[in-house]
Amino acid sequence: MAVTFVLDFSDGQHVETSGNGVIGRNPAVHTPGTEMDDPGHVQLITIQDDVKSVSRAHLAFGQYDGVFWVMDLGSANGTTITYPGEGTFACDPNTRHEVDPGSIVRFGGESFALTRR
Template sequence: MTCRICGAELPDGAMFCGECGSSTSATPESRRRPDPRPGDTTVIERPARRNSGVISIPVDGFRAVTAIEPVDAAGLASPAPAAHPETVEPPASTRFVLTFSTGETRTVFGSGLIGRRPMPQPGEQFDHLVQIADRSLSVSKTHLEFGEHDGTLWIADRFSGNGTIVRRPDDGAVRCESGRRYLVPRGSRVELAEQFFVVA
């Protein structure tokens, strides 16, 4: 009798492996973590892109807290009430205009999610939920997250089915690694599968 996880020899009747601690009924497939990506995204083929000029900040790194982003007890930024008399509007330099391939334009600040039907995870709060009409289903429900750092927009792919590509004005195409933040200066184009938006 052998362990199906580590291959160690086990005595007859053993319930657990003495080497790796796995149950004798465990299989490599049963130990595989579930895929966090949405299951209804239509996967499209893309040509290989060169991976250069990556500027990234770890997702669990710092996040600037401003007057419009109060922080709760769990340390999560939350949007300020819309009608609160003491709400401080962000300066024009921290607002970004996103012009989408579908024809819509959206002015954003703070944090947000973009996708076909973006939904925060439990405990998450965002200033914007930007929905893209994509009949081809190439864009995932929650495709990417965005925020602001030192006056520059950043994005992070949220384990989308078809990925995200950033094209900066002074650099080539960069395919985003899921879960990492990439700075997106004004004038850049962000491709979400068959859709895109330009940052101004």
């Protein structure tokens, strides 16, 4: 059963999700390497970024067995995860990284905080 997660973005967007998605300046469903578990329903979250620190398709997200994950899609400026009380870690491109509720995911000059609803 899918869990609902809430992504609160630094640009003010508030997104609830229980599936897969792609975040970027111009995200696309058929982004190479996303390996979505359910390609039939993919949320596309567009980030307005005039300085272009966020790639067109910067990162993918989803969940597996109630655990949220993100995957940097080979972006120019990378993705980091700051875990509560554990520090900040850079994401390897095209690799799923688990994200705990309460963590901050930074991508380019933007970010979102993750909570579980």
